[in-house]
Amino acid sequence: MKSYSITNDINNKLVIFLKKRAVTVLLLAFIVFMVISKPSFYSWGNITNILTEMSVYGIVAFAMTVAIIGGEFDLSASSIFGWATVFFISITNTLGLIPAFFLTLISGILMGMVNGFLVSKVKLNAFVVTLATMTIIKGLTFFYTGGSPINTSNETLIAIGAFNVAGITLTPIIFVIALIVFILILAKTRFGRNIYATGGNYHVAKLTGINVDYYKFIIFVIVGFCSALAGILLCVRVQAGSALYGKDLALYAVTATVIGGTSLSGGNGGVAKTVIGLLVMSVLFNALTLLGVEGYFQQLIRGIVLIAVIIIDTVIKKKNK
């Protein structure tokens, strides 16, 4: 009787472990496969390349993870990002680097505040609100630039862009700092816990005396801020801004979050998980590029991966009930 239940327990634990870590296991298997079949994948240059690639969008993915944990999501991240690139470059060219840095962040925060206000106070649906602000901000950005990309030859910016330690530039460093900050906030502060509670069950959180509207509001401010910051980091690398930058960002951020294992239903997950999601996305697409798969085909795969992961997420949820 006893031995039976113990083996059963171990079985259960293994199943739970595999379910929880399925994505990580697949990722590792895939990396091993790539290392064996494509030695260029394993070069330091390519590794730093992957890291830099995922860092810019990764910061937004963290913010998106916070939003999803809080039971919301934000489509306008894409447009805020694009806006931030052109606004930052243009202010750098007129007022200088430091004003550009602060004004861009402030503009991102303000855009997030508009989203947050409409969702938390006016009680509009986040999908509708951020779809609308996404379009409006994109329109604003096009209007601001007249549609063409803008460049800068600000020397400090170029210098910052060139700065690196063993091939690691500023962006991955800020990515890691953002990761640590978000992990601490979510796991270790009252603020973070209340976001989980708000997303876990809005009604319960409200009846617990948590200021749910404030948390719903602040979620969008965080996304706005991080989107603007990520936009600036892209400018540091490419010294250019364009309304077209970041058009796939929101979808990318949601995909990375969900692949990582944060459930779309809210109230659970975390940014450390999102790192796994980001790695899957970047490694997969880096590999596809190395293997010579065409860009449009990669998009197709990206879409399929997203749907597959969401299906798995839903099925596991149901099974566990």
Added chain:
Amino acid sequence: MNEYVLEMKGITKTFPGVIALDNVSFGVKKGEVHALVGENGAGKSTLMKILNGVIKANSGEMYLDGTKTNISGVNDAQDKGLSIIFQEFNLINTLSVAENIFLGGLNRPKIVDWRNMRIKAQGLLKSLGFSFDVRRVVGELSTAEKQLVEIAKALSFNSKIIVMDEPTSSLTKSEEKMLFKIIKELKAKGVTIIYISHKLEEIFEICDTVTVLRDGKVIDVNPVSAITKDMIIEKMVGRTVDVEYPKRTILPGEKVMEVKNLYRTKILKNISFDLRKGEILGIAGLVGSGRTELAEAIFGAERFDKGNIKINGKVIKLRSTRDGKANSIGMVTEDRKETGLVLDFSVTNNITITNLNNVTSQRILNSRKEKDVAKRFIEELKIKTPSHKQEVVNLSGGNQQKVVLAKWLFSNADILILDEPTRGIDVGAKYEIYCLMNKLVAEGKSIIMISSELPEVLGMSDRILVMHEGEIKGELLGESASGEDVMQMIIN
């Protein structure tokens, strides 16, 4: 011919860290009302979920009418004439009452005849002695009304065997009577009923046989006529327990809260009362009398149109539950699943959420402190869980209820509103909770208690307000009042 309509043999079910059912054998005769009792977490709901195909056993066999049967899922169970009234409601909040009753199961029609469906739904509810508009959305209903919808839904299948998992836990005596009448009618028609309840008196009123479960094992099966309530309790708990209401020696002190002319259109009619320090104030009334609405207004969860509330002599602003909490008011809500617990959260996180400041050091959450708090309450309230990290969704109903209580005890509020605090809690644990309430008032806190269980209100309160249709009909002293006094006030 086998006399058993249902037999479950050697059923074992484990969850990580828990043996919920350990080689259980359970038999039910045709046309009987068979009680299944046991402490919180004994395995009652788990056994019934296996019977109804909601979850699968690790091992064991099942026989229906003497033939070995496999139940592959909920629909299969319904096909084979089994239905269940779940302990935790299984209704879709955004759909209407009629839709919930008819669109859930196998009898779901291909083309919906709305008119017919509504008439049938209304008929079912009427047979339960209730008539509310079946077009209403379930999310708007009170807990008791939801319970009635859940009952109507199970009845709509015309099943051979109906499981009722604590159907009366949020009903008052009068709705309970209606349900019993229906149970008797069903029985006369040859329907078999498995009845789970922590209100043991009910078992003597309607059941024929009683099976006692303890820690996942069958302890005893007896005809009801051959057993007493005390014997059942002893078998459930494994020792004798107090079932009286514990006495208090301290008398209430000065006024801490004054409610004046609280008015909300159609819901609350000029409610006025005081609450004293160290007092337990009971509120009695039928389902729909406005008790919960009154409690919500005092806590800041619902608005009121006129009137005011004073705490320690000062009028307070109550725009939200945050204001309620800021004024040291706490409220155990009546529906643990919808308003009490974040089901994905662990036991620990559900408890500490009301007072996170208490478990932080330098603004950083201290998981050691959180763990200590959780362990303290797990011990004090005897919450049955494999670990403080267990997600509450995996606890049994009664143990979830204890977590809701723990959560508000930890908030350290001076005024605690308890809406159905012992809903779904077993007899032994109830006594512990009463003792805890006494301890709280001895510490100078005040309690407002709402309960559908009249004996509990009578036994625990210093004073009792009797509410009916949004009005306070009168006030009684807990010591001297009887159930008749309360009913008399309601009628007048």
